[in-house]
Amino acid sequence: xxxxxxxxxxxxxxxxxxxxxxxxxxxxxxxxxxxxxxxxxxxxxxxxxxxxxxxxxxxxxxxxxxxxxxxxxxxxxxxxxxxxxxxxxxxxxxxxxxxxxxxxxxxxxxxxxxxxxxxxxxxxxxxxxxxxxxxxxxxxxxxxxxxxxxxxxxxxxxxxxxxxxxxxxxxxxxxxxxxxxxxxxxxxxxxxxxxxxxxxxxxxxxxxxxxxxxxxxxxxxxxxxxxxxxxxxxxxxxxxxxxxxxxxxxxxxxxxxxxxxxxxxxxxxxxxxxxxxxxxxxxxxxxxxxxxxxxxxxxxxxxxxxxxxxxxxx
Ligand SMILES: O=C(O)CCC(=O)C(=O)O
Ligand SMILES: [Fe+2]
Numbered sequence: 001x002x003x004x005x006x007x008x009x010x011x012x013x014x015x016x017x018x019x020x021x022x023x024x025x026x027x028x029x030x031x032x033x034x035x036x037x038x039x040x041x042x043x044x045x046x047x048x049x050x051x052x053x054x055x056x057x058x059x060x061x062x063x064x065x066x067x068x069x070x071x072x073x074x075x076x077x078x079x080x081x082x083x084x085x086x087x088x089x090x091x092x093x094x095x096x097x098x099x100x101x102x103x104x105x106x107x108x109x110x111x112x113x114x115x116x117x118x119x120x121x122x123x124x125x126x127x128x129x130x131x132x133x134x135x136x137x138x139x140x141x142x143x144x145x146x147x148x149x150x151x152x153x154x155x156x157x158x159x160x161x162x163x164x165x166x167x168x169x170x171x172x173x174x175x176x177x178x179x180x181x182x183x184x185x186x187x188x189x190x191x192x193x194x195x196x197x198x199x200x201x202x203x204x205x206x207x208x209x210x211x212x213x214x215x216x217x218x219x220x221x222x223x224x225x226x227x228x229x230x231x232x233x234x235x236x237x238x239x240x241x242x243x244x245x246x247x248x249x250x251x252x253x254x255x256x257x258x259x260x261x262x263x264x265x266x267x268x269x270x271x272x273x274x275x276x277x278x279x280x281x282x283x284x285x286x287x288x289x290x291x292x293x294x295x296x297x298x299x300x301x302x303x304x305x306x307x308x309x310x311x312x313x314x
Contacts, residue, residue, distance in 0.1 A: 008040075008214050009036070009040060009042065009043055009044055009206075009214065009216065010032055010033070010035075010036035010040075010043035010044070011043070011044045011045075011046065011219070011222075012029060012032065012033065012036075012043055012044070012045050012046070013046045014045050014046060014047045014048075014049075014138060014141060015046050015047065015048045016048065019141065021144065021148075026145075029145055030145045030146075030148050030149035031149055033142065033145045033146055033149060034146060034149035034150065037146065037227050037231070037239045037240065038238055038239055038240060039208070039209060039240070040206065040208055040209070040214070040240065040242060041206070041226060041227045041232075041239065041240035041241055041242030042206055042216075042224055042225060042226040042227065042242060042244075043224075043225055044216075044218060044219070044222050044223070044224055044225075045138060045142075045195075045222060045223045045224075045225050046219065046221060046222050047138050047221065047222070047223055048221060049134040049135070049137055049138060050131060050134045050135065050197070050221070052221075054127065054130055054131060054134065055197075055221070057123065057126070057127035057131075058127045058128070058131045058259055059199055059257060059259075060123075060127070061123070061124045061127040061128060061169075062169045062171070062257045062259065063257075064121070064124060065098060065116065065124070065169050066096060066169070066171045068116055070087070070088065072116060073085050073087065073096070073098060073116070074087075075115050075116070076098045076099065076112070076115065076116070078099060078101055080101065080290060080293060081293045081294060081296065081297035082099075082190070082293060082296075082297070083099045083101050083166055084098070084099055085097070085098050085099075086098075092182075092183070092184065092185065093179065093180065094172045094173050094174075094175060094179075094180070094182075094183045094248065095170070095171070095172050095183055095184055095246075096170075096171045096173075097168050097169065097170040097171070098168065098169050099166055099167065099168045099169075100112045100128060100132075100166070100167045100168075101164070101166050102164055102165065102166075103128060103129065103132035103165050103166060103167035103261070104129065104132045104133050104136050104165050105129075106125070106129055109125050109128050109129045109132075110125050112128075113125040113128075128167060131167070131259065132165055132167045132261060135165075135195050135197070135223070135261040136163075136165050136261065136263075138195060138223065138225070139163070139165075139193055139195060139225075139261065139263055140160050142193060142225055143156055143159060143160055143163075143193070144156050144160075147159070150235070150238075150272075150274065150275070151274060152272045152274050152275075155272055158267075159265070162265055162266045162267040163192070163263050163264070163265060163266070164263070164264050164265075164266055165261055165262070165263055165264075166191075166261070166262040166264065167259070167260070167261055168258075168259070168260045168261075168262065169257070169259060170184075170257065170258040170259070170260060171255055171256070171257055172184065172201075172203065172246060172248055172255060172256040172257075172258075173255045174248065174252050174253050174254060174255055175248055175250060175252075181247050181248045181249070181250050182245070182246075182247060183203060183245075183246040183247060183248045183256070184245055184246035185245055186207070186243045186244065186245040187243065187244070187245070188228065188229050188241045188242065188243055188244075188307070189226060189227075189228035189229065189241060189244075189262065190228055190229050190230065190292050190293050190296055191228035191229075191230060191231075191262035191263055191264060192227075192228055192230040192231045192234070192263045192264060192265055192269075192289070193225060193226065193227060193228060193231060193262075193263045194224075194225075194226045194227075194228055194260060194261070194262050194263075195223050195224070195225050195226075195260070195261045196218075196223060196224040196226065196258055196259075196260050197218075197222075197223050197258065197259045197260075198218055198256060198257065198258045198259075199254075199255075199256065199257040199258075200254070201248070201252060201254050201255065201256035201257070202215070202216070202217055202218070202249075202256075203246045203247055203248050203249070203256050204216040204218075204224065204244060204245075204246055204258075205244060205245055205246070205247060206226075206242045206243075206244045207242055207243040207244065208242070209240060226241075226242065226244070227239045227240065227241045227242070228241050228262070228263075229241045229292065229307060229308055230264070230265060230269050230289055230292060232308060233269055233271070233283075233284040233287070233308050233312060234269055234270070234271060234272075235271075235275065236271045236275040236276060236280055236282065236283050236284065237283045237284075237308075238275070246258075264289050264290070265289045266289070268286045268287065268288060269286065269287050269288075269289050269292075270286040271283070271284060271286075281314070282314050283313065283314055284308055284312045284313060284314060285312045285313075285314055286312075287311065287312045291311075292307075292311055292312075295307070295310075295311045
């Protein structure tokens with residue numbers, strides 16, 4: 001059995017490399033993943049491509065990063081919107097985040113590390129890059145499964161070859177008495193896919209198609225795979241890019257850490273011809289992925305209630 005349907009979110013077992021094209025569970029998992037992404041916009045992946053040692057190193061790396069003085073962290077300035085340092089925001093007081101663009105590339109990771117630690121921090125670079133590469137492998141597998149499920153597998157290799165990865169270290173400190181428990185406001189991701197890994201502190205909630213908020217409990221060594229707006233557009237509106245938010249427990253004492261890998265396309269995001277017919281007219285024009293982020297960063301984009309429709313709707 002490759003997957004089982006829990007009452008709320010689908011859990012897919014990617015462990016032991018059991019799941020590969022041609023394996024007995026591949027076909028059924030294709031189907032399950034498509035349904036999960038269409039119905040909830042996300043599922044939980046059990047994945048052992050990140051060893052327990054690497055997991056420990058990456059959370060250690062997160063601790064070291066957030067312990068740096070704010071003025072150092074603020075040097076994480078990236079031209080692309082929402083890629084660099086976020087923090088010190090009065091209405092989101094619990095949250096802080098930093099981002100490494102092209103996180104599967106050694107040189108880009110080292111540049112980030114040298115900015116934060118001018119004397120170097122090789123263990124930080126190594127943990128960040130190995131984690132990004134391992135999670136990117138999971139992303140590739142999800143892309144292959146999803147594309148095959150829609151019968152567009154011929155596009156999966158060129159898609160994977162045009163994907164870049166943003167690694168974000170995210171921290172939510174425990175709320176103090178009388179402080180808000182809203183740690184990250186409701187939003188949809190602008191990525192193609194997002195893969196989240198958290199420490200032992202839960203808090204992620206996802207809004208289902210029928211507007212029910214689902215609290216996500218990640219089992220140990222699990223990852224949440226979530227569709228972003230670019231995937232929704234690519235699928236001609238079949239996949240849901242769910243609204244989600246982070247709410248912390250008022251009584252919680254520990255900080256929540258999330259390590260998130262966001263995938264972006266360096267080629268145009270375009271609905272495959274296979275998705276368009278008389279019953280399913282084209283809903284979105286092809287677009288440059290970075291332009292979607294820029295639009296979201298504009299006043300019109302931020303106010304939009306339906307960002308894809310307003311940005312690239314036919
Ligand atoms: O911390 C989390 O679980 C969610 C983070 C998130 O939604 C984001 O960074 O876009
Ligand atoms: Fe998000």
